[in-house]
Amino acid sequence: MDILEQIAQFLADGDEEKTAELTEAAIGQGLTPRLILDRGLIAGMDITGKKFRDQEVFLPEVLLSARAMQMAMEKLKPLLLKDALPSRGKVVLGTVQGDLHDIGKNLVAIMLRGSGYEVIDLGTDVPAERFIATAIKEKASVIGVSALLTTTMPLMRQVKELHRKEGLDGKIKFLIGGAPVSEKYAEEIGADGYGCDAVQAVEWVEKNVKKGEPA
Amino acid sequence: MKSILERVKTKEVLVGDGAMGSLLMSMARDQMKKNCSESVNLASPEILAKIAGMYLDAGAQIVQTNTFGGSPLKLQDFSLEKKTEEINQVAVHAVRQAVKNEAYISGSCGPSGKLLKPYGSIDPEAMYESFFRQIKVLIEEGVDVLCIETMTDINEAKLAIQAARDISQTIPIMATMTFNFTPRGFHTVMGVTIEKAAKELIAQGANMTGSNCGNGIENMVLIARKFREFTRVPLLIQSNAGLPELMDGVPVYPESPEFMADKVEDLVNAGVSIIGGCCGTTPEHIRAIRQAVDAL
Numbered sequence: 001m002d003i004l005e006q007i008a009q010f011l012a013d014g015d016e017e018k019t020a021e022l023t024e025a026a027i028g029q030g031l032t033p034r035l036i037l038d039r040g041l042i043a044g045m046d047i048t049g050k051k052f053r054d055q056e057v058f059l060p061e062v063l064l065s066a067r068a069m070q071m072a073m074e075k076l077k078p079l080l081l082k083d084a085l086p087s088r089g090k091v092v093l094g095t096v097q098g099d100l101h102d103i104g105k106n107l108v109a110i111m112l113r114g115s116g117y118e119v120i121d122l123g124t125d126v127p128a129e130r131f132i133a134t135a136i137k138e139k140a141s142v143i144g145v146s147a148l149l150t151t152t153m154p155l156m157r158q159v160k161e162l163h164r165k166e167g168l169d170g171k172i173k174f175l176i177g178g179a180p181v182s183e184k185y186a187e188e189i190g191a192d193g194y195g196c197d198a199v200q201a202v203e204w205v206e207k208n209v210k211k212g213e214p215a
Numbered sequence: 216m217k218s219i220l221e222r223v224k225t226k227e228v229l230v231g232d233g234a235m236g237s238l239l240m241s242m243a244r245d246q247m248k249k250n251c252s253e254s255v256n257l258a259s260p261e262i263l264a265k266i267a268g269m270y271l272d273a274g275a276q277i278v279q280t281n282t283f284g285g286s287p288l289k290l291q292d293f294s295l296e297k298k299t300e301e302i303n304q305v306a307v308h309a310v311r312q313a314v315k316n317e318a319y320i321s322g323s324c325g326p327s328g329k330l331l332k333p334y335g336s337i338d339p340e341a342m343y344e345s346f347f348r349q350i351k352v353l354i355e356e357g358v359d360v361l362c363i364e365t366m367t368d369i370n371e372a373k374l375a376i377q378a379a380r381d382i383s384q385t386i387p388i389m390a391t392m393t394f395n396f397t398p399r400g401f402h403t404v405m406g407v408t409i410e411k412a413a414k415e416l417i418a419q420g421a422n423m424t425g426s427n428c429g430n431g432i433e434n435m436v437l438i439a440r441k442f443r444e445f446t447r448v449p450l451l452i453q454s455n456a457g458l459p460e461l462m463d464g465v466p467v468y469p470e471s472p473e474f475m476a477d478k479v480e481d482l483v484n485a486g487v488s489i490i491g492g493c494c495g496t497t498p499e500h501i502r503a504i505r506q507a508v509d510a511l
Contacts, residue, residue, distance in 0.1 A: 055397040058406030059367075063334040098248065100292045103330060150459050150466035150494070151240060151247065185461055 003029065004039040007072070011044025012051075014064025016071045019044070023072040033079040037116065041069050041076075045114055049199040062198065066107055069114040087118045089141035089209045092134050094122035095178075096155040101148035104178060107198035108144060115202060117209075128159040135172050141209045144201065147178040156181070157189045164190065173208055177201050219277070219319050219360050220387045220422055223449040223488040228508050231277040231321070231453055231491020232270035233501045237466075239266070239281070251293045253285050256305040263309035271314050273498040274505030277489065278318045279362060280306035282353065283325035288337070288345035292328065300352050307356035321362045321389070322353030324375055331370055339374060347378040354379070360387040364427050364453070365493075367393055367403040369411060373419045380420040389451050389489070390421035393428040394438055401438055409438060413445035427453035428493045431470055432478045439485035449488035456495030468495025472503035479507035 001009070003026050010018040019041075026036045048065040051057040091112055095105050102124050109119045120138055122130060135143045143163065147153045156176050163174055169190075176186050177195040186194035193208060195201025222229060239255055239262065240247055246258045255262060267278045285303050287296040295302065303322075310320045327345055329337045350361060361379050366372035372390055379388055392412045394401035401409050416424045424446060426438045432454040442450050456468035456475065475496070482490055490508065492500050 055399060055402070058402060059404045060334050060406055063330070067333070101328065103335075150461075151236065153461060153466070180459060180466070182458075182460070188461070 004031070004036065004043070007036065007040030008044035008047060011041055011065055011068045011072065012047035014048075014061060014068055016064070016068040019068040020071040020075055023075045027075065027079065033076050036076060037080070037114075041072055042115055045069055045111060049111075049202075052197070052199050062107065066110040066114075070110055073114060088116040089205075090118045090120065090138050091142040091144055091205060092120045092122065092131060092138060092140045093144040093146070094126035094131060095124040095146045095148075096152050096159065097125055097127045098155065099147050099149055099152035100124045101146070101178075104148070104198055105144075105146040108146070108177065108195070108201045111198055111202045112205060115206065117205065128155070128162045131159050132162050132166055132168070135168070136166065140172055142173045142175055142205055144175045144177070144205075146176070147181065150180045153178070153180050153185070156185075156191075160189045160191055175201060175204060216316055216319075216359075218387065220449075223423065227488070228483055228511065229276045229319075229489045230274055230501060230505050230508055231451070231489055232267075232275040232279055233273075233492030233496035233498060234455075234494050235266060235279065235281055235283070236494065237497070238269070242266070251284055251290070251295070252281060253283075253290065253302050253306075254293065254295060256281055256285075256302045256309070257298060260305045260309045263306060264313040267310045267313035269498045270501055271318050273501040275491070275501050276318050277321050277360070277491065278310050278314050279321045279323045280310050280353065280358065281323070282306045282349065283323045283364070284328070286324065286327055286345045286349040288327040288329055288342065289325070299348055303349055303352035304356050307353060307358055311357070319359040320357070321360045322350070322358035324350060324353070324361060324363045324379075325365050326367065326371060331368060339370070342371060343374045343378050346375040347382065350375070350379045351382050354383050354386055358386075360389060363388065363390040363421070365391070365393050367407065368405045369403075369407045369415055372412075372416060376416065376419040376421050387423070388421045389423040389425070390416040390419075391425050391427040391451060391453065392416075394426055394434075395430065396434060401434075401441060409441040410445050413442050417446055417448055421448075423449045423451050423489070425451040425453075425487070425489075427451075428455050431455065431457040432475045432482075436478055436481045436485055439482055439487050443486040450486055451489035451491070452482055452487050453491040453493045454496075455493040456500065459495060466495070470495070472497070472500040475500055476503035476507040479504055480511065483508075483511060
C-alpha cells in the first residue's frame with residue numbers, strides 16, 4: 001500500500017493522529033498537495049461516505065473521519081494556499097433563524113472543505129437576509145440551509161423566497177438538509193437539491209457545481 | 216397512590232401523554248418564537264398546567280414535565296443555564312397543580328444536544344454534571360418517575376441514568392432511545408442497536424426501557440418486539456404520529472388518533488406496559504389510545 005492509500009485507510013478508520021502524521025510525511029516526500037488531497041483524504045472520506053450510505057457505519061464513524069480530515073487539512077492548508085489551487089466553488093452554509101442545531105451542518109462544512117470547496121459557515125440562527133447577502137457578496141455557487149426542528153423548517157421557505165426575489169434562481173444553487181426535511185419539501189419550496197445526510201449533501205454539490213461555476 | 220413500578224409489574228397497561236411542542240406553539244407562539252420551549256416555564260407557567268390538564272382529561276395516567284431541554288448544557292444555547300433550577304421547579308409544580316394525585320408526574324430529560332468526546336467536545340464529567348443538576352431539581356420537586364428520552368448516544372443516556380441513580384436509588388427511571396429502520400435492523404443515528412440499548416440502559420439502573428419519537432407507530436410494534444427479545448423489564452413506547460409534512464407552513468403528521476389506537480393491541484401483545492405519544496400526537500390521540508387500552 002502506498003502512502004496515499006495508507007492515508008485514505010487511516011482517515012476511513014477515523015485515526016486522526018496517523019492521518020495527520022502520514023499527511024506530513026507525504027508532504028515531506030514531495031507529493032503535491034492536490035495528490036494528497038484527492039488520493040489520500042478525499043479517497044478516505046469516500047470510503048467512510050460509502051459505508052455510511054450503505055448503513056454499515058453510523059454518525060460516530062463519520063464524525064471521526066471528518067475530524068481526521070480536519071487535522072490533515074491543517075497540515076495541507078498552507079501549501080494549498082501557496083499553490084493557489086483553484087477552489088471548486090464557494091458554499092454559504094448555515095442553520096435557519098431560531099434553530100441552534102449544528103451537528104449535521106458542521107459535518108457538511110468539514111466534508112465540503114475537505115473536498116476542495118470554500119465554505120463560508122454563517123453558524124446557527126441565521127436570518128434569511130444574511131444567507132442571501134453573503135452569497136451575493138461572496139459570489140457563492142451554493143447556499144446550503146439546515147434546520148432540525150419542524151418549527152423552524154418553514155423558515156427555509158423564507159430564505160428560498162428571498163433567493164428567488166433577488167433573482168438568484170439558476171445563478172446560485174439552493175440546497176437544504178436536516179432531519180425533518182424531505183425531497184418532497186425541497187421540491188415544494190423550489191430548492192434545487194436536498195441532502196438526506198451530510199454525505200449526500202456533499203455528493204449533490206459535487207454533481208451540481210462545476211469547477212469555477214458561476215463565480 | 217401505588218408506585219408506577221408496582222402498577223406495571225402487575226401487567227397493567229398505563230397510558231402516557233402526547234406531544235408538548237405543538238400545543239405550546241399554539242398557546243405561546245410569541246414566546247416560542249423568541250426562545251426555547253422551556254422558556255415558557257418562566258414566561259407563562261399557567262400554560263403548562265393547562266396542557267397537563269388537557270392530557271389528564273384525555274385519559275393520560277402519566278403526564279410529563281416541560282423539561283425536555285431543561286439541562287444546563289442544552290439551556291446554555293439560549294443563555295438560560297442560570298435558570299436551570301427555576302425552569303425545572305416551575306415545570307413540576309405546574310403539572311402537579313393540574314393532575315394532583317390523579318396521574319404520575321414524569322420528569323422529562325432529553326439529550327444535551329452536544330456530542331461527547333471524541334465525536335464532539337464535551338467531557339463525560341461535564342455531561343454528567345449537567346444531567347445531575349437538572350435531575351436533582353426534578354427529584355427534589357417530587358416527580359414520580361424520570362423519563363430519560365429521545366437518546367441516540369448510549370453513553371449520554373447512561374450518564375443521565377447514572378446521575379439520577381447517584382441522586383436517588385429508588386426513583387423509578389424510564390429510559391428510551393430513538394431508532395431508525397436500516398437494512399441491518401433498527402439503529403439510532405449514533406449506531407446503537409436495540410440489544411445494546413436494552414442491556415446497557417437496564418444495567419446502568421433504568422427500571423423500564425423502550426423507544427420514543429421515531430417514524431410512526433407501526434415501526435414501534437417491531438421495536439417493542441425486538442426489545443422483548445433482550446429484556447423482561449416493563450417496556451414503554453411513545454410513538455410520534457409519523458414524520459411530518461409541511462402543509463402551508465404548518466407541520467402535519469400523517470397518523471390519525473384511530474390509526475394509532477388501532478396498534479395498541481399489537482403493542483400490548485409485544486409486551487408494552489406504557490403507551491403514550493411523541494411529536495404530532497394530541498389529546499385526541501391519547502383519548503383514542505385510552506379507549507383502546509380500556510377495551511383490551
